[in-house]
Amino acid sequence: MAVAGYPRLAGLSAEYISEQLKAYIDGRRVNAIMSDMAKPLTIVQIQSVATFFSTLPMPTQAGTPLSDATQADRGQQLAERGDWSAGIPACFNCHAPGGIGIQPSFPPIIGQPAAYIEAQIRAWKSGTRQAEPQNLANALMYNVALRMNDNQIKSVAAWLAAQPTAPKNQH
Amino acid sequence: MNIASPATWSAIFGLISALSIAPTQAAVETSAPNAAANTGATFEPPKEDDIPNTPFGNTIRMGRDIMLDTPKHAARFVGNNLSCTNCHLDAGRMAGSAPLWAAYVNYPAYRAKNDKINTYQQRLQGCFRFSMNGSAPPLGDPVLVALEAYSFWLATGLPVNKEVAGRGYPKLDKTTQTPDYARGQAVYTARCALCHGANGAGQSVSGRVVFPALWGDGSYNWGAGMGSIDNAAQFIHANMPYGMSYSLTPQDAWDVAYFMNAHERPQDPRWLGSVEATRTKFHDSTLSLYGQTINGKILGNTGAPKQTQTKDQAHIAP
Numbered sequence: 001m002a003v004a005g006y007p008r009l010a011g012l013s014a015e016y017i018s019e020q021l022k023a024y025i026d027g028r029r030v031n032a033i034m035s036d037m038a039k040p041l042t043i044v045q046i047q048s049v050a051t052f053f054s055t056l057p058m059p060t061q062a063g064t065p066l067s068d069a070t071q072a073d074r075g076q077q078l079a080e081r082g083d084w085s086a087g088i089p090a091c092f093n094c095h096a097p098g099g100i101g102i103q104p105s106f107p108p109i110i111g112q113p114a115a116y117i118e119a120q121i122r123a124w125k126s127g128t129r130q131a132e133p134q135n136l137a138n139a140l141m142y143n144v145a146l147r148m149n150d151n152q153i154k155s156v157a158a159w160l161a162a163q164p165t166a167p168k169n170q171h
Numbered sequence: 172m173n174i175a176s177p178a179t180w181s182a183i184f185g186l187i188s189a190l191s192i193a194p195t196q197a198a199v200e201t202s203a204p205n206a207a208a209n210t211g212a213t214f215e216p217p218k219e220d221d222i223p224n225t226p227f228g229n230t231i232r233m234g235r236d237i238m239l240d241t242p243k244h245a246a247r248f249v250g251n252n253l254s255c256t257n258c259h260l261d262a263g264r265m266a267g268s269a270p271l272w273a274a275y276v277n278y279p280a281y282r283a284k285n286d287k288i289n290t291y292q293q294r295l296q297g298c299f300r301f302s303m304n305g306s307a308p309p310l311g312d313p314v315l316v317a318l319e320a321y322s323f324w325l326a327t328g329l330p331v332n333k334e335v336a337g338r339g340y341p342k343l344d345k346t347t348q349t350p351d352y353a354r355g356q357a358v359y360t361a362r363c364a365l366c367h368g369a370n371g372a373g374q375s376v377s378g379r380v381v382f383p384a385l386w387g388d389g390s391y392n393w394g395a396g397m398g399s400i401d402n403a404a405q406f407i408h409a410n411m412p413y414g415m416s417y418s419l420t421p422q423d424a425w426d427v428a429y430f431m432n433a434h435e436r437p438q439d440p441r442w443l444g445s446v447e448a449t450r451t452k453f454h455d456s457t458l459s460l461y462g463q464t465i466n467g468k469i470l471g472n473t474g475a476p477k478q479t480q481t482k483d484q485a486h487i488a489p
Contacts, residue, residue, distance in 0.1 A: 084261040087204025089414045096376040130199055136365050142199045143414055
């Protein structure tokens with residue numbers, strides 16, 4: 001079971017995890033704990049850590065309905081349809097239906113705690129998470145994050161975190 | 172180092188709430204928010220929540236659903252893996268992405284493509300035949316009625332028979348350099364392949380399309396509007412990479428449109444028995460690569476159109 005603010009790594013792609021660890025080392029992604037943890041790692045260590053986590057099965061979790069129905073609706077709307085007037089495509093149009101991700105570049109966004117999702121979006125907005133300027137994957141999510149307001153960040157994070165993982169059928 | 176303890180690692184990998192210093196922001200590219208941004212469009216279609224809860228409203232909703240997942244909701248008429256919304260973004264609402272509201276108020280209209288006056292339903296038939304590589308639903312079929320009802324409702328308040336800002340894809344001036352395959356390929360590799368795949372076939376997860384096919388069997392056929400390099404360049408400039416409208420230079424957009432349309436795709440259903448004859452009648456333009464030789468192969472030289480394999484042939488009686 002995920003702890004608030006700490007992401008699950010199981011089921012993320014090895015490429016994605018090692019790219020994130022390298023970002024901590026170069027200072028493109030900043031976190032008090034992770035930056036210090038990542039810096040002493042060698043390339044080989046990064047690869048073995050990344051491979052290890054990528055082979056773990058994604059944990060399953062039962063859904064928990066949100067108590068705030070308006071927030072749930074707003075979150076679901078963003079995830080499934082986006083808010084195109086603000087330039088936000090549906091999260092699921094990039095992270096796959098159900099948010100299960102597409103290997104290797106589009107990480108899953110279900111099965112993560114709301115605090116982690118929120119923190120990532122805010123980190124892009126504030127510049128503590130960034131990639132090399134020519135990195136298309138990062139530019140894509142950076143642009144989405146820039147366009148999200150506080151309310152949208154909170155609603156979509158809460159709704160995503162409340163969804164069951166390993167959904168059997170979307171419809 | 173001990174990597175055998177996932178609990179420890181996942182405990183330390185995040186904790187983003189304890190943020191430290193923000194590094195200086197390197198230049199990550201930004202872009203216009205959406206295709207509408209450069210069109211001067213002021214019209215806003217009604218909000219989806221306002222679709223009435225009436226029998227008419229149900230038909231409108233069905234039209235919306237067909238736009239969003241065409242293979243599911245109009246299976247009988249679809250022969251590829253695309254949905255209307257892939258090219259008409261936000262379920263046909265987006266200005267600069269050939270929105271349905273701007274189209275609706277401009278039919279019936281003369282179309283050079285078939286040298287006839289086309290009603291709106293006839294226009295929609297063409298989308299199924301070419302863009303969806305399927306078969307045209309008969310006039311009055313519930314699928315066409317639902318799409319018409321949805322378009323009508325989106326156009327609420329717009330005057331008819333009047334050009335409206337945001338229609339079609341925004342015009343893109345010709346660039347000084349003629350579009351080029353090699354330059355287009357470089358753009359494709361850098362800006363498109365991440366999603367649409369190195370082979371242009373798109374990507375699916377658990378049988379559901381996430382990134383649609385740009386060429387090959389799963390894409391639009393040679394008769395489709397997107398097969399014309401100008402339409403493709405305009406669409407791409409305004410809408411791609413996804414979520415990064417107008418971030419390509421016009422030259423990049425022309426080049427990558429050329430590259431995309433320099434690949435094989437399903438035969439033109441208007442096939443006249445040979446590539447030459449079909450090109451002369453329907454593709455006699457520098458904007459179509461049908462019948463041209465690219466990398467030593469004549470595009471479109473794949474014989475008669477395959478019998479359309481629509482999505483439901485396995486399970487729905489004719």
